[in-house]
Amino acid sequence: MTEKADLQSVLDRAAGGGRITPEEALVLYRDAPLHALGAAADAVRRRKYAGIEHIATYIIERNINYTNVCVTACKFCAFYAAPKDTAKGWTRDLDDILRRCAETVELGGTQIMFQGGHHPDYGVEYYEKHFKAIKDAYPQLVIHSLGASEVEHMARISGVSVEEAITRIHEAGLDSFAGAGAELLPERPRKAIAPLKESGERWLEIMEAAHKLGVESTSTMLMGTGETNAERIEHLRMIRDVQDRTGGFRAFIPYTYQPENNHLKGRTQATLFEYLRMIAIARLFLDNVQHIQGSWLTTGKEVGQLSLHYGADDLGSIMLEENVVSSAGAKHRSNRLEIIDLIRKAGRVPAQRATTYEHLLVHDDPANDPVDDRVVSHISSTAIEGGTAHPELKLLTSN
Ligand code: SF4
Numbered sequence: 001m002t003e004k005a006d007l008q009s010v011l012d013r014a015a016g017g018g019r020i021t022p023e024e025a026l027v028l029y030r031d032a033p034l035h036a037l038g039a040a041a042d043a044v045r046r047r048k049y050a051g052i053e054h055i056a057t058y059i060i061e062r063n064i065n066y067t068n069v070c071v072t073a074c075k076f077c078a079f080y081a082a083p084k085d086t087a088k089g090w091t092r093d094l095d096d097i098l099r100r101c102a103e104t105v106e107l108g109g110t111q112i113m114f115q116g117g118h119h120p121d122y123g124v125e126y127y128e129k130h131f132k133a134i135k136d137a138y139p140q141l142v143i144h145s146l147g148a149s150e151v152e153h154m155a156r157i158s159g160v161s162v163e164e165a166i167t168r169i170h171e172a173g174l175d176s177f178a179g180a181g182a183e184l185l186p187e188r189p190r191k192a193i194a195p196l197k198e199s200g201e202r203w204l205e206i207m208e209a210a211h212k213l214g215v216e217s218t219s220t221m222l223m224g225t226g227e228t229n230a231e232r233i234e235h236l237r238m239i240r241d242v243q244d245r246t247g248g249f250r251a252f253i254p255y256t257y258q259p260e261n262n263h264l265k266g267r268t269q270a271t272l273f274e275y276l277r278m279i280a281i282a283r284l285f286l287d288n289v290q291h292i293q294g295s296w297l298t299t300g301k302e303v304g305q306l307s308l309h310y311g312a313d314d315l316g317s318i319m320l321e322e323n324v325v326s327s328a329g330a331k332h333r334s335n336r337l338e339i340i341d342l343i344r345k346a347g348r349v350p351a352q353r354a355t356t357y358e359h360l361l362v363h364d365d366p367a368n369d370p371v372d373d374r375v376v377s378h379i380s381s382t383a384i385e386g387g388t389a390h391p392e393l394k395l396l397t398s399n
Contacts, residue, residue: 007032014284015040017047022237025285029277030229041280041311048290049313056308056348057357058339061111061144062104062320066130067091070117072149074183074194075263076225080117091119094133101138108370109320111355113178114145123158124165131173142175142355147217148206149181152198166210176355177210177217179253186234189227193264200235204242211248219249219289223278224257224270232278236285243288250357251291251314254278256298272303276310283311291357301338305346314353315343340369 010024011032020028028037046053069089070080081089101112112134119126127150131143146169155165184190185200198206207217219239223232236252243249256270270278283292293314294307304315318336340363343350352361363369 008036011036011040015043017044017287019287020285022233022285025236025281026230026233028284029233029281034273034277037277037280037284038310041283042309044283044287045292045311045313052359054349055351055359055362056312056343056346057314057351057353057359058343059111059317059353059355060107060109060320060336061113061317062100062109063113063115064097064100065092066097066114066116067119067122068117069119071120072118072153072194072196074197076183076193076222076257078258078260078262083120094130097130098133098137101134101141104320105138105141107320110140110360111142111144111317113319114143115178115180118150118153121157122154124154124160124168125158127154127169127174128172131169135173143173144176144178144218144355145174145180147177147180147182148203148210149197151177151206151210152202162206163209163213166206166213166215170213170215174215176250177207177215179207179218179220179249182220182235183222184225184227184231184235185238186227186231189225189231193222193225200238204238207248208242208246211242211246216248216250218251218253218291218293221252221254221278222257223254223275224268225264226268233281233285236282240286240288243286247288249289251293252282252286252289253293253295253316254282255295258298272299275299275303276306279307279312280310296339296342301342305342308343308346308348314357315339336370 007027010020010028014020014024014028049055065079067090068079068081069083069091070077071083073080073082083089104112114130127146134141134143151162151165154169155162158165181197182203183194183197185203187200190197190200207219210217221232221235239249239252254275256275257264259269279292279294282289286292291314292312293316294304294312295316296304297316297319308315318339340350344363344366350363351359352363354360
């Protein structure tokens with residue numbers, strides 16, 4: 001049999017729902033024709049969503065950055081300030097955070113992504129206090145936030161086990177983990193970009209502990225900081241192995257490295273084709289993960305649209321506020337009507353979803369599209385009534 005026939009037979013098996021090995025995934029990722037790879041991934045998506053395969057989802061959320069002070073100093077990060085850098089560092093007080101939650105509710109947002117640095121003083125108690133206050137005031141908001149890195153950090157600060165930290169913040173109001181801090185799980189690329197973060201194995205151990213304690217999560221991958229194709233596939237393998245045991249990863253979300261304002265020099269960003277290939281191979285290889293999310297924030301709207309034909313079923317969020325990847329150069333912005341239009345023009349029926357992916361509002365008739373054009377991504381705090389801008393937010397709005 002020729003190499004080409006081998007490749008086609010693996011592609012056919014994957015498209016038919018058969019499990020593929022990491023070695024086979026690497027061959028497909030590297031060598032399969034782009035359209036054939038996308039078609040196989042789309043076939044899997046259609047079968048997984050039989051009956052609702054015509055729908056693609058989005059969510060309205062707000063990232064609330066509580067501090068940029070961080071002891072972990074990841075080299076790819078343009079957001080953090082070292083604790084000694086008092087000119088750049090800031091923290092947000094609880095009233096400010098609650099006001100942002102109120103605005104989120106007012107604009108129809110359903111989810112909060114509480115996101116920030118590893119502040120040297122923030123242990124479990126800090127997160128308990130804030131999650132409880134958010135839930136007391138806005139029980140309708142889902143707190144889908146943090147990840148294994150924050151758990152490792154807060155448990156260390158408070159001198160408790162990660163299991164205790166997870167249990168306590170869950171009881172205080174955290175609904176699910178956002179899978180932050182996964183970056184690249186294999187050792188070599190992780191050490192190269194985030195040498196002070198916990199290992200990839202430890203990241204997975206903590207997520208596994210969370211899943212076993214009843215806290216589900218999403219999973220992510222940062223592409224394009226110099227990792228090899230084999231390391232990308234190894235990242236997927238590590239996630240699939242845990243998922244086989246727990247089933248706790250709701251989604252996989254790859255996104256591309258943004259090169260501005262950080263300490264990584266000379267990195268070649270992942271190309272858009274590499275990104276689309278990753279969406280497709282993730283759909284084929286991660287046969288045990290239900291949702292694959294396409295991203296328009298770092299790759300642009302057209303690529304976001306294309307991702308829906310390469311295995312993605314969801315287009316992520318209209319972020320009412322985002323400052324982390326934006327600090328590193330992600331400049332794409334959108335609003336609700338644009339996302340709806342974009343999904344429609346990709347040949348799908350748009351639906352606003354909940355954190356747990358139930359459809360909240362199916363936009364099956366353009367005549368009934370929502371008219372509130374304040375639901376715009378990337379608006380800074382100053383763009384919403386009563387906001388207090390931090391310096392980096394002013395910078396963001398002037399982009
Ligand atoms: S990515 Fe997160 S942990 Fe790393 S430096 Fe930035 S804020 Fe800190």
